[in-house]
Amino acid sequence: MQQTKIAILGAGFIADIHIESYHRFIPEAEVVAIYARDPAKAAAFAQKHHIPNWYDNLDRLIAESGCEVVDICLPNFLHAPVTLKAAAAGKHIIIEKPLALTLEEADSMIAACKSAGVKLMYAEELCFAPKYERVRHMVNEGAIGNIYMLKQGEKHNGPHSDWFYNKEFSGGGVLMDMGCHAIAWFRWMLNNAKAVSVYATMATVYHKGKTVCEDNSVVIIEFENGVTAVAENSWAKHGGMDDRCEVYGTEGVVYADLFMGNAAVSYSKNGYGYAMEKADTTIGWSFTIYEEVFNQGYPHELKHFIECVQKDKTPLVTGEDGRAVLEIIYAAYASAAQGKKIMLPFHPKVDRPIDLWLGNAK
């Protein structure tokens, strides 16, 4: 079997999920190297996951590891510079969400990958999550008539690492972090229909004092085909991860719940090791998830990209899709600041999307 050589950049939360996906589900991939800036962390990750080479220097990894693909699992502010570096070295790139901090960065990433002749995939796992895909396929069969409304929400009580709360590193709060999933999934469900307007409201309700970023947001997007989509996102919701969608059609409706709806419902007086992502207790009633990585579509997403590399196909979700998501995020921040609908296209010059909400727009 042909094996494509992968280097994972980053050794945190999502890198763990990607390595599980490669090792359990993708024999067509061989993870040859890991990068983390802290050598002890890089070495520990390599040892734990049986990865032959680790690096604390990105340039050395790119030059020496022999990887064909870099899988970028680094904080948002590093997405663009690392993509440019990898593309210049001829590496194919799969990049975690959000694509970049700014539309200018997004454009430069797309252009660099094009001119280097390398593939750029925007890693939106909801486009591959088996339950959501079951929904999409039955909707495409005509099961619920014509879609007139979509809803998607992702909520928990806040990210695991400090950088998410720092707008310089993240570019914004829960909208950047989790709203991007909803927006990408809406476009996916609608065959990349163009968004025409965005209205949003947001606030910092729970993490005040820790961050200036929004931790609760609601975004309403109108698409050119008349569909209305509502994204609900929160870093303020307790009780573990919530990720669900609703599809309303002229002949029916579908609801799908990726976490609670895929879990065993448990009651424990003693508690136990792990229930699901961001659940802070296992005492009492809890939702005991199984195959958490698989259910979210990560193996399917990464396997698809390896196939694209091996068979020279275009990824189903591209840099251009990531850019379209980012533009809608810009519009949502501006709408929440101005209290009015923002029409697309929308491309103001900002350093970080959240500046459009915080009032620092240039």
Ligand SMILES: NC(=O)c1ccc[n+]([C@@H]2O[C@H](COP(=O)([O-])OP(=O)(O)OC[C@H]3O[C@@H](n4cnc5c(N)ncnc54)[C@H](O)[C@@H]3O)[C@@H](O)[C@H]2O)c1
């Ligand atoms: N698809 C999803 O649902 C999903 C889930 C979680 C995270 N993500 C995305 O994955 C990316 C990484 O998030 P995470 O949750 O793994 O974060 P994390 O904090 O758990 O891990 C980040 C990694 O980057 C390293 N790092 C941090 N600052 C660095 C710097 N200045 N220079 C070099 N390395 C640095 C950290 O040491 C760590 O190895 C983010 O873009 C995030 O949005 C996606």
